[in-house]
Every structure is written in C-alpha cells, then in structure tokens.
Amino acid sequence: MRRRRWRSAFPVLFVFYVFFAFCFPLSQVEVSLHRAYNALVNSHLLAIKIGNSNVTFGVFENTTLAARWRAHTEIDKTADEYAILLDDFFAQAAFTPHVIDGERWKGIALVSVVPPLTTTFQELCQHYLEIEPLIIRAETKTGMPIRYADPRALGADRLVAAVAAKQKFGAPVIVIDFGTATTFNAVNRAGEFVGGAIAPGLHLAADALYRSTAQLPRVDLALPPRAIATNTIHAIQSGILVGYLGMIEGMIARIRAELDAPDARVIATGGLAPMLAPQARVIDAVEPDLILDGLRIIYEMNNHQ
Numbered sequence: 001m002r003r004r005r006w007r008s009a010f011p012v013l014f015v016f017y018v019f020f021a022f023c024f025p026l027s028q029v030e031v032s033l034h035r036a037y038n039a040l041v042n043s044h045l046l047a048i049k050i051g052n053s054n055v056t057f058g059v060f061e062n063t064t065l066a067a068r069w070r071a072h073t074e075i076d077k078t079a080d081e082y083a084i085l086l087d088d089f090f091a092q093a094a095f096t097p098h099v100i101d102g103e104r105w106k107g108i109a110l111v112s113v114v115p116p117l118t119t120t121f122q123e124l125c126q127h128y129l130e131i132e133p134l135i136i137r138a139e140t141k142t143g144m145p146i147r148y149a150d151p152r153a154l155g156a157d158r159l160v161a162a163v164a165a166k167q168k169f170g171a172p173v174i175v176i177d178f179g180t181a182t183t184f185n186a187v188n189r190a191g192e193f194v195g196g197a198i199a200p201g202l203h204l205a206a207d208a209l210y211r212s213t214a215q216l217p218r219v220d221l222a223l224p225p226r227a228i229a230t231n232t233i234h235a236i237q238s239g240i241l242v243g244y245l246g247m248i249e250g251m252i253a254r255i256r257a258e259l260d261a262p263d264a265r266v267i268a269t270g271g272l273a274p275m276l277a278p279q280a281r282v283i284d285a286v287e288p289d290l291i292l293d294g295l296r297i298i299y300e301m302n303n304h305q
Helices: 012-024 028-041 078-093 115-129 158-169 200-211 232-259 272-279 290-302
Strands: 044-049 054-061 063-070 105-112 174-176 183-187 193-200 265-270
Touching: 028 044, 044 115, 044 174, 044 265, 044 290, 054 078, 054 183, 054 290, 063 078, 063 290, 078 115, 105 115, 105 290, 158 174, 158 193, 158 265, 174 232, 174 272, 174 290, 183 232, 193 200, 200 232, 232 272, 232 290, 265 290
Parallel strands: 044 105, 174 265
Antiparallel strands: 044 054, 054 063, 174 183, 183 193
C-alpha cells in the first residue's frame, strides 16, 4: 500500500520535462494542462467514518462514490490490523495497485466519534498511505456556522451530515441519523447548525429491553402487522418500531415549529433509515451515504485550488 515513488517511465519523463521547461517557459495553457493532469492522476478521495458500531470507508472518483465498505468498530484493533482490512477491501473492489498507490489519492477525509480510533486511523493514513488526513472537528472550515453552546461537544458526524444535507437539499433542513444513537440535527433558514436531539438507537433500545427484563425475548427489528399486538414478539416490535415512528413525527413537528420552518425538508440516513422512512410520513428522502458525501464536500472546501 506504500507509494511507488519511482516508476519505470519516470527517468524519460523527467528528462523530457526538464528539457521543455528550460527551453520553453511555462505558458498559462501549460500550467492549466499540468493542473489538469494532477487532477486526473490524483482523483481518488478516501472518506472514513468511524462510528460507535461501524467504520465505513468510501472511495470517491471525483464526485462519484465508486466503492464503499463497512466493518465492525473494534477499539482494540491496531493501525496495522485496520490496514490489512482496508487492503482486503481494495482487493474485493478489484482496485489495481496503481489506483491504491498513495500517489493516486488526492487526500483522505475522516470523521470520528471514537477518540481512540481517531489516533489509530491517523497513524494508518500517515504510515501506509503517507497522507495526513483531514480530520473533521468543530473548528474545521465547513461553510456552516455552529450555534451550539459548546461546538467542541458537538459530534462531528452530526455536523458533516448537516453540511451534506444543506448542500443537496438547501436550508432549512433536518437530518435524522439512525445510528447507535438516533440524532435529529437542525439547520435553520440562514444555513446555520442550531442543534437537535439525541435518543437511544433502535438496536440499543431493543437490547436494553432484553437485558433489563427477565421474561422478554430478544426480537428482530421488523415492523409488526399492527400497532395492537396479540403476542409478545409483535408487542415488543410495536413498542420499539411503531413507538419510534410516533417519536419521529412528534420531534419533527416540534423542530419545525421551533425553526419557524414548516417547509423544512427531512432527510434520513443510517442503517435503519430505508426500513423506517416509508412508514414515516414526515421523511422526504433517504440518503444512505450522506456522511461520506459530507466528508467529500468538506474536504473539497478545505483543499480548493
């Protein structure tokens, strides 16, 4: 995975380049061509989202998400172990060595809610790809003012999702992220992140119910036939999933009222969004890769040339 610094054609190209640079001063056209070549060669962005349950990797070719993978978050894994995992992902995607060569990456953008793994992945990027990643924090340039009491306490993944939603759908906009925690994130009409809400995620709620009771079984997270259940499994599914739908609709009504924005669009992301969105009348769109898109947008904002 290390860069190949010296390619077989490099000596010939280098002599050719020096000869023409000496004989013919660079014109504006030549400068533009040189920049275009660099943009073509370094066209791949690696986006990494480190969540409490999963680590998600995405490879962008310019603005297109060409590949994505997900692995379980393991806080004790080393940079070497994650590097082997990433190498396997590249192989599965049939990426040839010249594509995963460090010289082919224009950069890496990373957002994390697991501080120990932030350091691990920074080491991976530096050691294996020889690239310093852009780690998204409250002070990172995002183009979105933060109206949070303490911006440093704001989960950076929430901010990244909000930036992507505003870019794609405009403002005002509300993002619901169905992750380990279910978060509601509000962007006002001025395009400012103004806060939101955090609730236990669906898997967390189901697991807590199972672990804290003597007779209730663990159940699959699937919608029951009716809200009024006639057996225990459906009753648990109704309480968790149908109850969540009621919570979603109630929260969106309150957030829209506080934003004074009844027209605010609602965007869902996260693993359970595709299942819940068709049942929630207030959700306008599902964007499974919203945070990866946000990483790309913020990276380009900070590396515009």
